[in-house]
Amino acid sequence: MRQLNEAALLAALMAAAAAAHATGAATCDSGPQSAWQAQEKLAAQLKEKGWEVRRIKVDGGCYEVYATDDKGKRVEEYFHPVSLAPVPKGAKNHKG
Amino acid sequence: MKVWDAFVRVAHWTLVGCVIAAWFTRDAVHEALGYAALAVVALRIAWGFIGPRYARFGQFVCSPSQTLDYARAVAAGRAPRYLGHNPLGGWMILALLATAGLAAASGWLSVTDRYWGVAWVQEAHALLADALVLLALLHVAGVAHASLRHGENLVRAMLTGWKAAPRRGDLE
Numbered sequence: 001m002r003q004l005n006e007a008a009l010l011a012a013l014m015a016a017a018a019a020a021h022a023t024g025a026a027t028c029d030s031g032p033q034s035a036w037q038a039q040e041k042l043a044a045q046l047k048e049k050g051w052e053v054r055r056i057k058v059d060g061g062c063y064e065v066y067a068t069d070d071k072g073k074r075v076e077e078y079f080h081p082v083s084l085a086p087v088p089k090g091a092k093n094h095k096g
Numbered sequence: 097m098k099v100w101d102a103f104v105r106v107a108h109w110t111l112v113g114c115v116i117a118a119w120f121t122r123d124a125v126h127e128a129l130g131y132a133a134l135a136v137v138a139l140r141i142a143w144g145f146i147g148p149r150y151a152r153f154g155q156f157v158c159s160p161s162q163t164l165d166y167a168r169a170v171a172a173g174r175a176p177r178y179l180g181h182n183p184l185g186g187w188m189i190l191a192l193l194a195t196a197g198l199a200a201a202s203g204w205l206s207v208t209d210r211y212w213g214v215a216w217v218q219e220a221h222a223l224l225a226d227a228l229v230l231l232a233l234l235h236v237a238g239v240a241h242a243s244l245r246h247g248e249n250l251v252r253a254m255l256t257g258w259k260a261a262p263r264r265g266d267l268e
Contacts, residue, residue, distance in 0.1 A: 006251045008240075025122060054213025066213025074212045 026078040027060035029093040036081035039063060045084060051075070062087050062094070099150045099179060100257040107140045108254055111196060115228060127207060134200035137193050150179070155268070156186035163187060170241070177246045177266045179259065185242070188235050195231055199224035 030036065039056045042063055046053050050070030057064050062078040069075050078087035080096030087094045100108075114133040118126055144153040158166070166183040169175045175182070181189060202221040205211045243250045246260075253259045 006249070055215055055218075057215075068209070068212065072209075074207070074209065 024059040024062070024064065024078075025076075025089045026062055026087045026091040027093055028062035028078070028080050028087060028091075029095050030061040030081045033081075037084055042079055042084050097179070097259055097261045098257050099259045100254060101148050101151055102257070103143055103147065104140075104151050105254060105257055107136050107143070111136045111140075115196065115232065119225070119229070127203070130200045130203045133196055134204065137197040137200065140193060141197075150181075153186075153190070156181040156183075157190065158183035158186060173245075175242070175245055177242075177248075177263065179262060179266060179268055182242060185238060188231065188238060192228070192231055192235060195224055195228045199228050 042065070043053045043056060046065065046067060051067045053065060053067045055066040058081070059078070061081070063081050063084075065075075065077050065079060067075050067077070078089065078091070078094075079085065080087055080094060083096035085096050087096070111133055114129045114136065118129040118133065121129060143151050149155055163183040163186075166175065170184070178185075180186075199221060202217055202224055206214070206217045206221055211217045239250045242248075248260050250259075
């Protein structure tokens, strides 16, 4: 039975790993999507700063932006979808 | 009888550690774990051609028909014992190495300047990571099944390298 116990332990560890898998580095308290500002507006603001925006997606109620900044450095930043204010990494239910 | 050489064992548990740790981490730590995993996979593939007997792909990769026969024997509860990998186990090793390698490579691609923020690269990486965990769970289930069926602790065998001596009816 020892083999079974070890296998069960391994399987349980892997299941725990699957459950704990976080999707994002920050979460936003951002309400219904109907009140959000358009991703295009955020993209335009960032372009204004000299960023080249590669991708914007919704993650944890925030806009998650993949871009290169004005110095050409790769950046991954979070923004609040209502205020478009930057959200620090690790923020929980950020209110913008 | 010594079956798994030191390189195979260290590579196995290093990859296990990298994959589990990578699942829980982000950014620099996650990336370092991915590069380590990719190196382990590359070395293990090379070892599959130059390593000792039971480490070689040529020893444990069976034809589809042999593998199907073995799968039927498993279903019927009369699977023979193999000294190295059984045919299903052998294909699982290939699947795990391929999936882990592609997951690591796609992750690497996703942090290059050229492919940074490219959706399909990110989606492929996530999909490959999920597939890897699924395959690993199946692998553990297969290990548990073979361990019970043949009364041999295969997890311990991967730690010590030793398996029970050949018995009547065993296959290579």
